[in-house]
Structures are given as structure tokens and as C-alpha cells.
Amino acid sequence: xxxxxxxxxxxxxxxxxxxxxxxDALPSRVPVRDGxxxxxxxxVFSDEAWSVFVAHVSGS
Numbered sequence: 001x002x003x004x005x006x007x008x009x010x011x012x013x014x015x016x017x018x019x020x021x022x023x024d025a026l027p028s029r030v031p032v033r034d035g036x037x038x039x040x041x042x043x044v045f046s047d048e049a050w051s052v053f054v055a056h057v058s059g060s
Contacts, residue, residue: 001031001042008035022050 004025012019012035019035023042030050033042045053 001025001033004031006033006038 001023004023006021006023008019008021021033021035021038023031025031026044028047029044030047031042031044032050034040
């Protein structure tokens with residue numbers, strides 16, 4: 001997915017490490033990639049699946 005803007009959590013270590021990056025480039029979908037290896041393919045999740053994941057990892 002070239003030409004899209006990627007972002008990571010404000011909780012991420014600025015020196016790198018274990019970070020996921022997400023993009024708002026696709027309607028109703030959330031592309032996710034490995035911040036350590038941005039050249040690899042992104043995984044694409046539905047908005048609903050991404051919301052469930054975020055709620056689970058944030059303890060909501």
C-alpha cells in the first residue's frame with residue numbers, strides 16, 4: 001500500500017520497537033502493518049473487527 005499515510009499510537013516508543021501502524025486510507029477498512037518492516041504487506045481488517053481488537057487490548 002504505497003502512497004498512504006500511516007500512523008502509530010502515541011504510546012509507541014519513538015526509538016522503534018514493537019509497533020503497529022494503521023492507515024485511514026480505505027473506507028470501512030483498517031490497514032495494519034508492522035512498523036519495523038513497512039515494506040511487507042499490510043493486513044486489512046473491517047472497522048468492526050478493528051474496534052473489537054482495540055477494545056480488547058485497551059481493556060474497555
